[in-house]
Amino acid sequence: MPISLNDDCALLEGYIDITDVDILHPWLQQNPTSAVDVSDCTGAHTAVVQLLIATGATVAGAEGTEDWRQYLTSGREYYAKENA
């Protein structure tokens, strides 16, 4: 399973599909201050990214990346690798 949940952290691994929103959303509602670790996350559906932004989730492992995870940093901006 690409999502492992416990009380203080949600660990996202591999590609997180739109269907996983059903698991992640209730967890975020219950643990609004817990971190979501995307260090091993290779990709996510728009719905997942939107959910993380909308709920203001604390995201770990996005800073300093050069891929899509830049959207999860405060600027919500992505700079393509060769230009970044």
Place this chain on the structure above:
Amino acid sequence: MNALLAQFVAESRDLIEAASKALLDLEQNAQDKEQIDQLFRAVHTIKGAAGLFEFTPLTKTVHAGEDLLDTIRAGDVPFTSDVADVLLEMLDRCVDWLDQVEAQEALNEDAAAIGDALSQRLRALIDAPGIGAIPELSDAAPEDTALPWPDDVPALPVSGAVTLVTYTPSVNAFFSGDDPLRTVQSTPGLVWSRIVSPKEWPTSDDLDPFLLHISFRLVSSASQDELDAHFAYVSDEVTYEAIVSAGDAPAEGAIDEGLRAMAEQLLVSQRSLLASDQASPAEDHCTASVAVVLQRVAQAVSIELSPELDADNPRATIDQWMAILGAALRKPEPKAVAAPPAVVEEEQADEPETIKQTASPARANSHLRVSSERIDALMNLAGELIVAKNAMPFLAQRAETMDETGELVREIKAQHNTINRISEELQSAIMQIRMVPMSTILSRFNRLVRDMSRKLGKEIQYVVEGEDTEADKAIVDELAEPIVHLIRNSIDHGLEDPVTREASDKPRVGTIQVKAYQLEESVVLEVLDDGKGIDVDGVIAKALERGLVDQDKVNNMTRTDALQLVFLPGLSTKNEVSDLSGRGVGMDAVASMVRRLGGSISIFSEKGRGTKITMKLPLSMAVQRLMMVEIGDGLYGVPIDRVVESQKIKSSSIRRHRNAEMVVLRDRLIPLVRMRNLFACPDVEDNDILSVMVVDVDGRESGLIVDKFHPGVDAIIKPMTGVLSSYQCYSGTALLGDGSILLALNLREIIECQYH
């Protein structure tokens, strides 16, 4: 027609209406950015929706229109009346095409050719606008047409023009299997992108994670073709802007935009002057004059021209100068680049500017779109119910004879009251649905006035008052034609040209005013102009010449009465038929249209000051309240809104003048009509007390002497059909609750009969 297509047609019509209005407003104020945006959005939405169906000519034409509007919005093409003409023509064409789609679910065969021609004309305006018709500029690299770097896009290491894409996917994008972020991430030439959050997020509990709330801004270095191909499936959700970074912009930037545009325009005109006069004897003078103009332009924009003018070959120097000025006068440099990427804060995405660009047009979902036929059917049924409930009092009467205790009668009466109340409420509820504001028709005449004033070279302002006044849709729709005619008449015959107006101390710009207001149970429409007014003597002379009235009658007429002669069939005061205000269709047509709707019309005019035409119409045509009168054992109905008063008078108070009988009521002299005589009923013994019903017909009062007054009744008046339709003195028939038939009187005809 399938439901989707029907909705497309209905929505597109609304959008076209909105676009036309925005276009006309824009003509008044070309700088109104909001109107440009609204116009653009309307056209953009039509294009998007048309793309769902295979109406290629429609899509293509609207697309060209959208592109033109986009350049206008960006300030690259000035908005002029000529541009408005072509855009209005495009909207007219769309209306035609929608009619075709509605009728046959396809476009006519000629649509492709018409569409091609029209889109070419639209595109020609983009490619060769008033200020940019120079080949060098239209072939220019994207940098020259690009917009300055937007403030909300961080500085990026790109060179030359790049494309800024704003991608606003539909809120239901996930349900159609879209993954917009993936689309963004796979954009060819992607340099940068940002997720734009909505202004406010729902709380975590209220959030529906399967609805899409975010949108995207991205910068790509790919060509427009590549981007078009990439976003092909969501083409109506993306907008493109070419932007250029600060480093690539021309070095100068201090030239004021207005000055720059003017200088550029001068440059264009000089170029065409040189091109047209080459090899003509005037060439030398022409070159010299161009040189002077270029020097002045350079001076005005503080640009040094070099080299000095070569007297032997001025043409070569001028070409060099042109190049220098051309380069200097291209688009102004982009604004300074915003803060570096790392410190761009999230709030920036919430700036109103960004929201405005990404917001899709709001959709009202609290409204139902119902076809008017369904409402009509409902209205007819409610009308039938009202007539059917009228049977209950008769039923009660019959029950009285059978039921001695009176209990049944009481019950029937109680039930009648209940049904009466409900049916009246039902009727008024349906009436409310059918009520539409006058603005639905009045606003479209803007266009008529604009086109006609341009054609005739008159300056006219069109003023509408009371456009929120509501009336039955049927009445409002039917009114459109008479009003068009009246406005045309006013423009064509009433308002003078600017020179004549100024000569007679009037403002240069003529005014046509349409006023709508509610008066009791009627809606009143006035069409006023401040033109030259109507020549009453001319009207009288013409009426006499045509034998429409005799001299005797004319002698007894007031000026106001004489003016009403314009409504007589066969009287047209303008000798030649103009191609604008109808071919031979005169005021009589307007009058008959208004009267057919159960309304009345009157005219007031003052020579040199203007004309006012007043139309009074019932608020609704469906159910009418009639006052019943008895004449020689027959029952007749008179529309209650025509009844001024009902009086019993002494026969001794009647005054006679030759054959005419009159009575003075409240200081007014009222001519009398003996209805028994008119209907050829046998004479009765002279009654000392007479029942007089005073009615108002076209502003004139007359007293009808009837046998007896009866109570009022709600009835649906059906027009007379078959053989009966030739009896002009009845306007229709109505079914009464006891199954008998009531003839509704056509008062106008009755009064006319009396006089002839």
